[in-house]
Amino acid sequence: MDALSATLKVAASGLTAQSERLRIVSENLANAQSTGNTPGADPYQRKTIVFSAELDRALGASTVDVAAINRDPAAFxxxxxPGHEAADETGYVKMPNVNVLVEMADMTExxxxxxxxxxxxxxxxxLISMTIDLMRGS
Structure with missing residues (x-):
């Protein structure tokens, strides 16, 4: 049963990490057109997620954890x-550094x-259910 509980903990950490990743991707997609409110203001800056492997000594297995949520330093x-509220004196608006195709691929993965x-x-x-059933039958 120890191996099965370790398996459950590892899989649960993966579920939590990927759930957080999906939340970040969704936030990026939702703000893919979010510009600043004043001329020359910075728009929404894409978020990225960093995972880390954490050794659980009690389980003897590695789990995954969200190490950080960062901002993408790519240029806007x-x-x-020219008519936009965030347009600078030359008529250009800084757009978010979110690439919808990259976000969709990330979401799929x-x-x-x-x-x-x-x-x-x-x-x-x-497997746990089958083990319990076998134990009852003995």
Missing amino acids: PLEFL ANRSYEANLQVVKQARD
């Missing part, structure tokens, strides 16, 4: 929108990883 693209961890939890739960 400029768009010529996070979703697949989340589903894989969920499948591990389901399998471990089934």
Whole structure:
């Protein structure tokens, strides 16, 4: 049973990490067009997530944890929108440094990883249930 509980803890840490990753991606997508409110103001800055492996000595296994949520230092693209409230004196508006295609790919990868961890939890739960059934039968 120890191996199964370790499996559940590792998979649960993966579920938590990928859930946080999906939240960050969703926030980036929601703000993909969020500009500043004043001329020349900085728009929304894309967030990135950093994972770290944490050794759980009691389990003898590594779990995943969110180490940091950072801001992407990439430059803000400029768009010529002279009537916009955030346009500078030349008519350019700083746009968020969010690339929707990159975010969608990140979302797909996070979703697949989340589903894989969920499948591990389901399998471990089934194995625990089968073990209990075998113990009852003895």
